[in-house]
Amino acid sequence: MMDTYIFLADGFEEVEALCPWDLLLRAGVPVKLVSINADENVTGTHGLKVRADVTAASLGEPKGKICVVLPGGMPGAANLDADPVVDKYVAHAAKHGHLGAICAAPFILGKRGILSGKEATCYPGFEGQLEGARLSAKKTVTCRNVTTSRGMGLAYRFGIELVSEICGKDAARKVCRATQHRTFAGLKKTRTV
Numbered sequence: 001m002m003d004t005y006i007f008l009a010d011g012f013e014e015v016e017a018l019c020p021w022d023l024l025l026r027a028g029v030p031v032k033l034v035s036i037n038a039d040e041n042v043t044g045t046h047g048l049k050v051r052a053d054v055t056a057a058s059l060g061e062p063k064g065k066i067c068v069v070l071p072g073g074m075p076g077a078a079n080l081d082a083d084p085v086v087d088k089y090v091a092h093a094a095k096h097g098h099l100g101a102i103c104a105a106p107f108i109l110g111k112r113g114i115l116s117g118k119e120a121t122c123y124p125g126f127e128g129q130l131e132g133a134r135l136s137a138k139k140t141v142t143c144r145n146v147t148t149s150r151g152m153g154l155a156y157r158f159g160i161e162l163v164s165e166i167c168g169k170d171a172a173r174k175v176c177r178a179t180q181h182r183t184f185a186g187l188k189k190t191r192t193v
Helices: 014-026 076-081 084-095 106-111 152-167 169-178 185-190
Strands: 003-008 031-035 041-043 049-051 066-070 097-102 140-143 146-149
Touching: 003 014, 003 084, 014 031, 014 049, 014 097, 014 152, 014 169, 066 084, 066 152, 076 106, 084 097, 084 106, 097 106, 097 152, 106 146, 140 152, 146 152, 152 169
Parallel strands: 003 031, 003 066, 066 097, 097 146
Antiparallel strands: 041 049, 140 146
16 A cells, blocks of 8 residues: 655645545545645645644655555645645656646646646636646646645545545445445546546
């Protein structure tokens, strides 16, 4: 199973980070909330204060298969985009693992050429920044090793899609049942090649 890192910057969209975090934990994924600040304290776009597990500066070099998740929210996504540790972990996951980005955050992947030739989606208005992507009408889509989603109202679907990619569909169905979500079956059309 892949170690998973959810990077947080001041101004992150709280639900887009914490809902996938919760679902990944329920699936048994080793997931860490990572603050790009000097300490573990991060403030969301609506004022929620979160204490992350670690700081980005303390992570060291990425190694092995990893998953990197980038929540949206502004200026959170812009702050993530400017961080050198995020850049390093995104580049590593693009080659050795999986990437997830929701809302505005897919622009971070587009700017780095990671979405080139891949189907992707984002919060309306950011489409022009998904350089090289095939824009999708789907609300959440996985294409090869990248999962993207449109925004906060899709945080559960985005999180379950990440569970499916990391742990498999059976694990995703189990988490859906345990959380009283109607079914995982409705998510199976999110994958493209």
